[in-house]
Amino acid sequence: MTQRLRSFWIILYLSPIWIGAASISGCAYSFTGASVPAHWKSITIPLFDDESNYGQPSLREDVTNMLIQKFQRDNTLRLSDRQSATVELKGTIISVTADQPTAVSDGAQATRMQVALRTRATLIDHTTNKEVWSKDFSATGDYPAGSGQDGRAQGLAIALENLTDDLLLETVSAW
Secondary structure (H helix, E strand, O other): OHHHHHHHHHHHHHHHHHHHHHHHHOOOOOOOOOOOOOOOOEEEOOOOEEOOOOOOOOHHHHHHHHHHHHHHHHOOOEEOOOOOOOEEEEEEEEEEEEEEEEEEOOOOOEEEEEEEEEEEEEEEEOOOOEEEEEEEEEEEEEEEOOOHHHHHHHHHHHHHHHHHHHHHHHHHHOO
16 A cells, blocks of 8 residues: 555656656747847848749748748847838858768668758848858758659748748847
8 A cells, every 4th residue: 555655655756857858858849939139129021032942933032021921930039121121131141962872771862851951141230230140051951862853842831941041040049
């Protein structure tokens, strides 16, 4: 009987820790409520430049539009035109590397491929006329080998999603 009572007290004592750990690990990835300087009210995101020579004409629009959508959903900063924005996030697509094997089968045949996307981004505070940060960002997206152009597009979409998440997070929390 004492063993059962001891187990009960141990479980009772540890349950808040377990509940806390479970709630932290199950949290949704959200940036809402992130703290930015008080004078930051709005952001402008001009069309990214593309120096990658990847051959996808819509790439710069895809990056810029996805980033704009992320900021709209996040709602920490209001989107604005350049003249009235308090901060500006501008960037350049440096490179896109596709068809890099990431997993190989027993017969030395690639089973998974990867697209790597590299950008350089700069955040400028227009109120203080200072550069807050300028950094290189990279993100990847995997896709099944042998899936051709559709797989490559899927990998690039994943890389774009990861990249824009990183840019948003860096802007609203790591200043």
